[in-house]
Amino acid sequence: MIQHHLLLCATPAKALCSPDPAVGLESWNTLKRLVREWGLEDPSRADGIVLRSKADCLRICAEGPVLLIWPEGIVYGGVTAERIERILKEHVIGGTPIEDWIVKRMPFQPSKR
Numbered sequence: 001m002i003q004h005h006l007l008l009c010a011t012p013a014k015a016l017c018s019p020d021p022a023v024g025l026e027s028w029n030t031l032k033r034l035v036r037e038w039g040l041e042d043p044s045r046a047d048g049i050v051l052r053s054k055a056d057c058l059r060i061c062a063e064g065p066v067l068l069i070w071p072e073g074i075v076y077g078g079v080t081a082e083r084i085e086r087i088l089k090e091h092v093i094g095g096t097p098i099e100d101w102i103v104k105r106m107p108f109q110p111s112k113r
């Protein structure tokens with residue numbers, strides 16, 4: 001079972017949302033490290049695993065680095081390494097999104113089938 005999928009626009013080719021690639025790269029490395037260290041990708045995790053992917057552009061293109069979290073469709077902006085840690089703790093593990101850092105919500109359309 002998958003609990004969350006996290007997509008980070010960390011080092012985009014056109015650098016539209018995050019002009020300094022060093023900031024995005026540090027966020028990405030922190031995300032990978034914490035997901036591993038906190039056992040979030042452990043297949044036996046009761047709440048399901050947490051997937052993380054480095055995306056090139058999430059079509060937000062402002063206030064980066066940008067982190068999109070499914071299934072909620074919540075987009076965080078200004079996602080530095082420090083923010084990654086708190087987002088994982090409070091949103092992904094704790095279940096409470098951090099409203100002040102949300103820059104967009106893009107929920108799925110409910111299936112008509």
Ligand code: FES
Pocket residue numbers: 009012014015016017018056057058059060061062064066
């Ligand atoms: S370049 Fe980061 S969202 Fe588009």
